[in-house]
Each structure stands twice: as structure tokens, then as C-alpha cells.
Amino acid sequence: MQINKHSIQEYNQGQLQEHSRRYDFAASSVKDVEGVLQKLMDFQVAIPSWALGTGGTRFGRFPGGGEPRSLEEKIEDVGLLHRLNGASGAISLHIPWDIPTNASHIKALAAQHGLRFDAMNSNTFQDQPGQGLSYKFGSMQHVDKAVRRQAVEHNIEVIEHGVALGSDSLTVWLSDGSSFPGQLNFRKAFENTLESLQEVYAALPENWKMFVEYKAFEPNFYSMTVGDWGQSLLYANKLGPKAYTLVDLGHHLPNANIEQIVSLLLMEGKLGGFHFNDSKYGDDDLTVGSIKPYQLFLIFSELLEGMDARGMNHATDLGWMIDASHNVKDPLEDLLQSVEAIMIAYAQALLVDRKALAAAQQENDVARCQEVLQEAYRTDVRPLVAEARLRAGAALRPLQFFRELKVRENLIKERGRKTVATGL
Numbered sequence: 001m002q003i004n005k006h007s008i009q010e011y012n013q014g015q016l017q018e019h020s021r022r023y024d025f026a027a028s029s030v031k032d033v034e035g036v037l038q039k040l041m042d043f044q045v046a047i048p049s050w051a052l053g054t055g056g057t058r059f060g061r062f063p064g065g066g067e068p069r070s071l072e073e074k075i076e077d078v079g080l081l082h083r084l085n086g087a088s089g090a091i092s093l094h095i096p097w098d099i100p101t102n103a104s105h106i107k108a109l110a111a112q113h114g115l116r117f118d119a120m121n122s123n124t125f126q127d128q129p130g131q132g133l134s135y136k137f138g139s140m141q142h143v144d145k146a147v148r149r150q151a152v153e154h155n156i157e158v159i160e161h162g163v164a165l166g167s168d169s170l171t172v173w174l175s176d177g178s179s180f181p182g183q184l185n186f187r188k189a190f191e192n193t194l195e196s197l198q199e200v201y202a203a204l205p206e207n208w209k210m211f212v213e214y215k216a217f218e219p220n221f222y223s224m225t226v227g228d229w230g231q232s233l234l235y236a237n238k239l240g241p242k243a244y245t246l247v248d249l250g251h252h253l254p255n256a257n258i259e260q261i262v263s264l265l266l267m268e269g270k271l272g273g274f275h276f277n278d279s280k281y282g283d284d285d286l287t288v289g290s291i292k293p294y295q296l297f298l299i300f301s302e303l304l305e306g307m308d309a310r311g312m313n314h315a316t317d318l319g320w321m322i323d324a325s326h327n328v329k330d331p332l333e334d335l336l337q338s339v340e341a342i343m344i345a346y347a348q349a350l351l352v353d354r355k356a357l358a359a360a361q362q363e364n365d366v367a368r369c370q371e372v373l374q375e376a377y378r379t380d381v382r383p384l385v386a387e388a389r390l391r392a393g394a395a396l397r398p399l400q401f402f403r404e405l406k407v408r409e410n411l412i413k414e415r416g417r418k419t420v421a422t423g424l
């Protein structure tokens with residue numbers, strides 16, 4: 001399904017009066033509103049190819065119909081999102097779920113939709129049909145060198161797919177670890193993993209980055225071989241300048257101070273990318289901003305503080321990606337809500353009065369520090385985010401427009417009710 005520019009303009013026209021009223025009020029209290037709007041327009045969040053279908057739980061999966069049946073249809077879906085919100089201009093592919101059989105065709109199709117290819121994701125957490133050796137007891141950590149070799153070769157293959165598509169980064173998330181005490185020699189598991197990662201690192205093209213993603217638990221429940229940011233940083237430091245830590249919001253133990261983690265990783269020049277989602281208990285993969293929007297704001301606030309201190313470009317110097325699963329909502333609606341939540345947190349973080357905060361910190365004026373942060377957090381920035389969309393030619397209210405257009409109903413008509421997208 002395609003949405004043409006004209007229908008968006010027509011829709012926006014009907015919303016314009018109400019929007020202008022809200023926008024004028026919001027803009028009147030923002031110092032450099034044009035600068036803020038430009039940053040919002042530049043900021044793009046990559047959509048993972050596996051999030052376009054309905055996810056499942058360990059117990060069941062309830063597909064909603066009209067799911068993309070091929071990589072081409074996944075790209076069309078991300079194109080649709082980008083058309084609606086102007087902020088989803090990238091797609092992150094997972095291999096082998098989305099192997100591009102004809103790279104130049106896939107690249108051209110993405111370009112037609114204004115999309116670029118973000119980080120490529122490898123998969124050594126599942127066994128694939130026809131695969132020689134099993135990852136049941138790990139991949140890069142495995143006691144058998146042949147299994148490690150297979151995992152390394154897979155990652156190199158993923159890099160090759162990425163090169164053909166114009167991507168420039170590889171995300172490695174390993175499910176390696178152990179579920180019972182005594183199962184693993186921790187040091188040997190680390191050394192094997194490091195050696196394997198070094199072999200993949202050696203295959204990275206000059207301009208590529210490698211992101212080492214960590215996770216505290218699951219699928220292994222006693223130890224994870226890349227279990228926290230300290231371990232990830234250890235690997236990244238040993239690997240070299242092209243290796244970075246990737247922070248996934250859901251991959252921490254409860255109540256971890258993620259904003260402090262990103263601050264210190266940025267200080268070390270070792271934060272490479274970010275996976276957005278939200279959670280109440282563990283790696284729940286819920287819609288971004290649905291449970292803890294204040295935490296999301298605090299993380300963004302530290303991200304901007306740290307990036308600005310290093311002169312980094314907010315839009316391009318880190319990999320920004322959603323990594324979530326949608327079990328009960330329409331995946332496209334969920335993704336629209338997620339991107340909106342990210343843009344809101346980003347806009348709020350842009351409004352933090354950094355000078356006032358630094359001065360209050362210097363004075364140990366704790367109450368004032370909180371006031372400064374919450375002044376930004378409690379500002380309703382939604383009209384600013386909407387204005388950025390309007391200027392980008394996207395819809396003022398993407399989710400409402402999505403429903404007005406009956407996008408899902410149309411996709412079901414096009415693709416059928418019983419389609420199942422590859423992915424989680």
C-alpha cells in the first residue's frame with residue numbers, strides 16, 4: 001500500500017488550525033525553536049525488520065493479518081511508517097530472517113522509500129535448517145572450535161550482505177552463557193568469545209563499526225557471556241577502535257541506572273548504538289515510553305549531554321534503533337507510538353537548560369537541579385514534534401491518519417489474513 005503526499009497534505013490541512021494554536025503556544029517558550037525543529041527533522045530511528053509482524057510469547061502467537069511476506073514487503077511497511085512520521089528513514093536487517101537475494105534490487109527499493117540500511121544483525125542464537133553444527137551450548141563461546149568457526153563465518157557473511165546494501169555496521173548479540181553453575185569456565189568462555197569476535201572484527205571494512213550488545217539474562221539464566229556493559233566494554237576495548245558497546249534498554253537487571261551507563265560509555269568514546277523498548281520486569285520489549293517515560297527522558301538527557309561534550313552529531317554518530325516485539329497491538333501502530341515517544345523524549349532533552357543545570361550542580365543546589373530537569377520533562381513538546389513532521393511532509397498525527405486510511409485493512413486485503421512475517 002502506498003500513501004501519496006497529496007493525501008497527507010489534505011489530511012494535515014484539516015488539522016492545521018488546531019495544530020497552529022498548540023504550536024504557537026509551545027514555541028513561544030522555546031529559546032531556539034528553529035534549531036530544535038531542525039534537530040527533530042534530522043533525527044531518524046531505524047526500524048528492525050523483525051518488528052513488522054506480530055511477535056509471540058513462549059506460550060502463543062496471535063497474528064493480526066496483513067503481515068509482510070517478504071523483505072520487499074517489510075521495506076514497504078517501513079516506507080509507510082516513514083511517510084507517516086518522517087522519522088523512520090532506516091531499516092535494520094536480521095540475517096538469516098531477511099537475506100537479500102538481489103541486493104541491488106533491494107537497495108533500489110529502499111531508496112525509493114527514502115530508506116537507508118542501518119546496522120546488520122547476525123543470529124547465532126538459533127539453529128537454522130541445514131546448519132551443520134548446533135548453537136545449543138553457545139556459539140562464539142563454544143568449547144568446540146568448529147562451532148565457533150561456523151559462528152564467525154556467519155557473521156562475516158552478514159557483513160558481506162551489509163556491504164552490498166550500503167550498511168556500515170554490524171550488531172552482534174550473543175545468547176551465549178550458561179544456565180547452571182559449573183556448566184562453563186567463565187574465563188575460557190570469555191577468551192573463546194573474544195577470539196571469535198576478533199576474527200569477525202578483522203573482516204570489517206574500513207568504515208564499519210561493530211556493536212557488541214549485552215544482556216543480563218535470558219535465554220541463559222545463570223551467566224551470560226556478554227552480560228553487562230562492563231563485559232561489553234571489555235570486549236570492545238580489546239577489539240579496537242571500530243568496536244563499541246550497544247545499549248538495549250531492556251537488557252539490564254531491574255532498576256539499573258541506564259542513564260549513568262550511557263554517560264560513562266560516551267565519556268570513553270565507546271557507546272555505539274542504542275536499542276529502544278520499554279519494560280516493567282525484564283526484557284519485556286514493550287512500546288517505547290509506555291512504562292517509564294521519565295527514565296527515557298533522563299537517558300536522552302545524558303545522551304545529549306555526553307554527545308555534545310564530544311561534539312557528536314545527534315542524528316548520525318550513534319545507531320538509533322527500536323528493538324521491540326508486538327504481541328497484542330498492530331505492529332505498525334506500535335512502531336508509530338514508539339517513534340513518537342522517542343521524538344518526545346529527544347525534544348524534551350533538547351530543552352534542558354544545560355547552563356542552569358551545570359551551575360546548580362556546581363552549587364550543590366539539588367532542588368534546583370531537579371527543577372531544571374523536570375521543567376524540560378514537563379513541557380508538552382508534542383506540538384514541536386508535530387511541527388517537525390509537518391515540515392518534513394509527514395502527517396501531523398500519524399496514528400490517527402493510519403486509522404483513517406484503514407492501512408491495516410488494506411494490507412490484509414493485499415496480503416491476506418494468514419500471513420506470517422519472519423522474525424521473533
Ligand SMILES: [Mn+2]
Pocket residue numbers: 173213248275323
Ligand atoms: Mn537489542
